[in-house]
Amino acid sequence: MTVKRILVVAVLAAAVAFPHFAGYTLSSIAITALLWAYLASAWNFTFGYLGRTSLGHGAFYGLGAYTTVMLASKFGVTPWIGMWVGAVVAGLAGLLLGAVTLRYKVRGVYFALTTMAAAELLRALFNSWNWVGGPMGLLVSPLPDPANFVFASETSYYYVALAMVLGVYLLNRLLWKTRIGLEAFAIRENEDAAEAAGINVKGVSLFFVTLSAALSALGGTFYAQYMLYIHPDIMFSFEPTLHMMLGSIIGGPSTQLGPILGSLLVSGVDAAFRTLFTGSSMVAIARVMYGLVLVVIMVRLPDGLLGTWELNRRRRIGAQAAAKAAAQATARAAAGAAGAAEAAEATAKEVRPDGTVAG
Amino acid sequence: MFHESVIIQQLISGLQVGIMYALMAVGFSLVFGVMDIVNFAHGAGMMAMMYVSFVLFRSVSLDPILGAPLIFALAFAVGVVVYRLVLRSISHAGHSTTLLATLGVAIVIENVVLAIFGGDLQSVVTSYTSAMIPFRGAFISVARSYAAGIALLMFAGLYYFLHRTDFGRAIRAVADDVVGAQVVGIPMHRIYAIAFAIGLGAAGVAGAVIIPFTLISPFVGVDFLTKSFVVVVVGGVGNVPGALAGGILLGLVEAFGSLFLPGSLVNGLVFGVLLMVLLFRPAGLFGGARG
Amino acid sequence: MALLQVERVTKAFGGLVAVNDLSFEVHEGEIVGLIGPNGAGKTTVFNLITGFETPTSGTIRWQGRDLKGLPPYQRCRLGLGRTFQITKPFARLTVLESVMVGALHHAHSQARAREVAMEVLEQMGLAPLAHALAQDLNIVQLKRLEVARALATRPKLLLLDEVVAGLTPAEVPVVVDMIRSVYRRGVTILMIEHVLPAVMTLAQRVVVIDHGVKIAEGTPREVTTNPAVIEAYLGEAGAVALG
Secondary structure (H helix, E strand, C coil): CCHHHHHHHHHHHHHHHHHHHCCHHHHHHHHHHHHHHHHHHHHHHHHHHHCCCCCCHHHHHHHHHHHHHHHHHHHCCCHHHHHHHHHHHHHHHHHHHHHHHCCCCCCCCHHHHHHHHHHHHHHHHHHCCHHHCHHHCEECCCCCEHHHCECCCHHHHHHHHHHHHHHHHHHHHHHHHCHHHHHHHHHHHCHHHHHHCCCCHHHHHHHHHHHHHHHHHHHHHHHHHHHCEECHHHHCCHHHHHHHHHHHHHHCCCCCCHHHHHHHHHHHHHHHHHHHCCCHHHHHHHHHHHHHHHHHHHHHCCCCHHHHHHHHHHHHHHHHHHHHHHHHHHHHHHHHHHHHHHHHHHHHHHECCCCCECC | CCCHHHHHHHHHHHHHHHHHHHHHHHHHHHHHHHHCCCCCCHHHHHHHHHHHHHHHHHHHCCCCCCCHHHHHHHHHHHHHHHHHHHHHHHCCCCHHHHHHHHHHHHHHHHHHHHHHHCCCCECCCCCCCCCEEEECCEEEEHHHHHHHHHHHHHHHHHHHHHHHCHHHHHHHHHHHCHHHHHHCCCCHHHHHHHHHHHHHHHHHHHHHHHCCCCCECHHHHHHHHHHHHHHHHHHCCCCHHHHHHHHHHHHHHHHHHHHHCCHHHHHHHHHHHHHHHHHHCCCCCCCCCCC | CCCEEEEEEEEEECCEEEEEEEEEEECCCCEEEEECCCCCCHHHHHHHHHCCCCCCEEEEEECCEECCCCCHHHHHHHCEEECCCCCCCCCCCEHHHHHHHHHHHHHCCHHHHHHHHHHHHHHCCCHHHCCCEHHHCCHHHHHHHHHHHHHHCCCCEEEEECCCCCCCCCHHHHHHHHHHHHHHCCCEEEEEECCHHHHHHHCCEEEEEECCEEEEEECHHHHHCCHHHHHHHHCCCHHHHHC
């Protein structure tokens, strides 16, 4: 067993055992942290894979939550099914937005701005639509009912959140090995070159945007079933989108673990901040810090913490391999020169006086 | 179906608001067209200038419209600083980098304002805030007319600047062909800084002149940004007259849309217009400065 | 039948006509050069052939089939490979990964694409750099990678856009050799070049365009002694170009 394997097993064991040792408060913090780690990964399917910034992921997150809660409260559909309907709804929304903005003639940045406008639109719409609760929001019945995705204990929610994070991580690992994953990275690095190399840029982009939207919707459902209250300003505003983005950007969008680790880091810092400082203006000050972090990262470390580390590691490996190959080539050339002389000699010896060649 | 006075009312207020939208958006369009950078801090910057104007009004009773030149100068200076500090080193980087960097700036601005002033809505009441001129059964808001007038002046000034002055020509050269412009000796970063600063300046003036009739809050930045985006998509990136046309179009769509639809659905209508333009004329109804 | 047929193609950008009623063919097994002074519209021709631009009028045929409406990626899958004048590397991917990308559309999996890519890297002399990041390569290596990536797509016709431009005199023969070896592996080549000596040694036939109009076509020797061509080039420091 390598050190890495032991570490992985230890971390997993700790994660699984965690809720039995932590109290209520710590568990709550952990659950929220895990949810945002999951959502950061979900958002990253557009940013880290395609290089596309969605500024309106709250739209998908919110659509997932609202679909589930509405199906449950109006039609008695269990959220365990409703959440997939929500994922489909959000996926379709993502598909629509992508189909309009991810085309050759449309400027790259329009995707970001259009998703932002879409989320804002949904916020305004849902705020004035009384059938979905309007400005009052929607409450989820808090009666514990596992069949309807409401649990009595934090522990159950914790395990669901943990499963979601593990699931999305495994999905990342899988996609990195597939054709479509590599195609996405190519698109991220240079769209024109990807298209010229035979990649269906539009198709691959739509796949990842739809996937990202659907996964975000699932996260929205979890939020609804955990917090038991949703409201357009909570779900569709820029808040959740920013939260999803920060983890991925800080951690490293071009890595598998980056969004998760980055998000956990942000959650940790945030939690520490909240316990140390209280007061309403503290919220604003915390956000000022996030804004500054965003600026600094973009100017200094655009690949994020883990991403920059990974990139440098790959560079070192590449440089070493190149140096080694260069040394080998030089050695071969030198041996080749000597060998060629030998071979020439050997051949010369084989030519008999009558002109025939022996051997 | 509607009485003539209603039509006239919506026409006039739609025009007035539309011209304001145009002024708000032209700076955004310019930066986008010249440097290919989407300035996410555009809306927040405009909002901050609203607050500066507000403070000046409350403290020294400086009328926001008279104070517009001062606001322009201040916004210009801030623009230069932001460019130097943040954008200069990443001006060549990919779209997402500049997008996220300016987004970070926007978050900082919005929350600094929030921390200082709190989230409550503020308002400014000047001598002309509620003044109305009757016209054919409709009422023309004097405050909005002043604002629209200033906006048109600024538009004219901007157009003159871009087409008749050396700096303006340099800016247009850079927008057209960055490498070529540098080859003939145009200092790219200085031009970029100036274009960015003008963009912010225009937005600042827009922010200042609307406070006599608009509610002031730290959260209006997003709305400004979204509307600027719609104007730019419709009018064409970097296209100054296009921004005017796009803004007026947006204003009229909103004004007439509100006759038939409730408030939030008017947003839906605007979004629908946005999607239509993106689908059928992504370069804008009037084409952009860059292909 | 010709591999590629450009038939009376015109491309206008608003009032500016970049390509004007241009016609030429490329047959299998040829190396054809497309030359002309700067701004002649050469890259636009490539963009039209590969689908990055749409002709205002005229037809482009690939193995007899009209390419109208086909997006660039499908043209690539049909066998039209291209490089870009200003190289477009996948900066954060390794050399191997970059070339794998080109192979994906016919290899269907990363594993299979890796095999194909390794072969191509060997052929192109890039094997030692397989794990280097594209963003760390020098200009010659980048150009080599650009061609390797296009090769991995299994092109029947390779469009090379100014592969030699921007290289030092010492680097030029290296790249010319590379192009020759690609040709010998059975790839038909259409190359745009502004640096005439490279084209003259490689191409069997040359098409000359100026301001979007074909002004000459023939063997390199025929074309360089053509007065219209000389004038087109002399109109802009042509002495340097012809040297």
